[in-house]
Amino acid sequence: MKNIFLLSLLVVSLFSCSSDSSSTPEEQMYFPPNDGSATWETKTIADLGWNQNAVQPLLNYLNETNTKSFIVLVNGRIVMENYFNGHNASSPWYWASAGKTLTTAVTGIAQDEGLLNINNKVSDYLGTGWTSAPLAKENLITVKNLLSMNSGLNDALGDNVSPANLQYVADAGTRWAYHNVYVKLQDIVATTSGQTWPNYFNTKLRDKIGMTGGAWLNSGEDLSVYWSNSRSMARFGLLSLNRGKWNGTTIVNENYFNQATTTSQTLNQAYGYMWWINGTSSxxxxxxxxxxxxxIIPNAPADMYAALGKNDQKIYVVPSKKLVIIRMGEVANPSNPTFGLSGFDNELWSKINDLFE
Incomplete structure (x- = not known):
């Protein structure tokens, strides 16, 4: 009887310890309000237990590498927000190819609304003759091929996406090549929705997560580039960290978003639906x-996925650290300009890693 009593006390004691109200609960994800205010919760380097001594070397490096803005979010809260070289919180800047992921997101939204199916061929939506490829070859190209950059069209002919400039090289799905033919996704959304691309984008994505003041501006050759302030880019990064959900509301279907941020084809392991994926073997x-x-970026966490644009526009998303990092600016190394993935990424991550030590 005494043994039973002692066992009962032990069980009660263990239960009390496991439910102790003094234990620290996991911090909830924060989402800034969509009311256009400047309100955004913050955390400090000290709050996180990070290395304060690594902050100034990082800022010096960013300034020296032509950065205009740099934002770090953890659990949605701003930990660092810095502006350089005449830039400020309200200054717009271009996303370049980092903005391709906006097109990815909106394509997923349109699919969820039943406007398209990414497994269908592009000509189902744009009609035949949208390329100069033979009809049988054109009809091999699906919406997913545009998302995955394996349309088989010639990537060496510049940004122009008129039919004459979209020429056959290989069957869709058999060749990976980075190509601005992805903008045809915007045409598909506009055609199937009966709206202009900017209007559909604004109502279905931009306004729902408070990306105020941004706009698609034509850069020539039918290529539209997104411009916004840095916090708007950070908002999209936060949506992406939460796999398409914003403060409990689904903006982009989670299953689709998971597909977008994992390898989308067998040719380039590091590429999803216009997201770059770290941690692959090639x-x-x-x-x-x-x-x-x-x-692609050895110094970055293996679970990172990234939106990368010309002249080093960056959105880094790291789920394991609940981390979003934004970098906007001029090309970091003018003697070695790239489309977006460069040695700068690895050097920058070396500096960022010092924060965690």
Whole structure:
């Protein structure tokens, strides 16, 4: 009887310890309000237990590498927000190819609304003759091929996406090549929704997560580039960290978003639906058919996925650290300009890693 009593006390004691109100609950994800105010919760380097001594070397490096803005979010809260070289919180800047992921997101929204199916061929929505490829070859190209950059169209003819400039090289799905033909996704959304691309984008994505003041501006050759302030880019990064959900509301279907941020085809392991994926064993780069071994950014966490744009526009998303990092600016190394993935990424992550030590 005494043993039973002691066992009962032990069970009660264990239960009391496990439910102790003094234990620290996991911090909830924060989403800034959509009311256009400047309100955004913050955390400090000290709050996180990070290395304060690494902050100034990081800021010096960012300033020296032509950065205009740099934002770090953890659990949605701003930990660092810095502006350089005449830029400020309200200054717009271009996303370049980092904005391709906006098109990815809106394509997913349109699919969820039943306007399109990414497994259907592009000509189902745009009609035949949208390329100069033979009809049988054109009809091989699906919406997913545009998302995955394996349309088989010639990537060496510049940004122009008129039919005459969209020429057959290989069957869709058999060749990976970075190509601005992705903008045809915007045409598909506009055609199927009966709206202009900017209007559909604004109502279905931009306004729902409070990306105020941004706009699609034509850069020539039918290529539209997104411009916004840095916090708007950070909002999209936060949506992406939460796999398409914003403060409990689904904006982009989570299953679709998971597909977008994992390898989308067999040719380039580091590429999803216009998101770059770290942690793979090999990768390919634009303007080349070579395959490289290793990760695209070895110094970055293996679970990171990233939106990367020309002249080093960056959205880094790291789920394991509940981390979003934004970098806007001029090209970091003018002697080695790139489409978006460069040695700068690895050097920058070396500096960022010092924060965590």
């Amino acid at each position: 990768f390919r780069l634009p303007q080349t058919q070579f395959q490289f071994s290793g990760e």
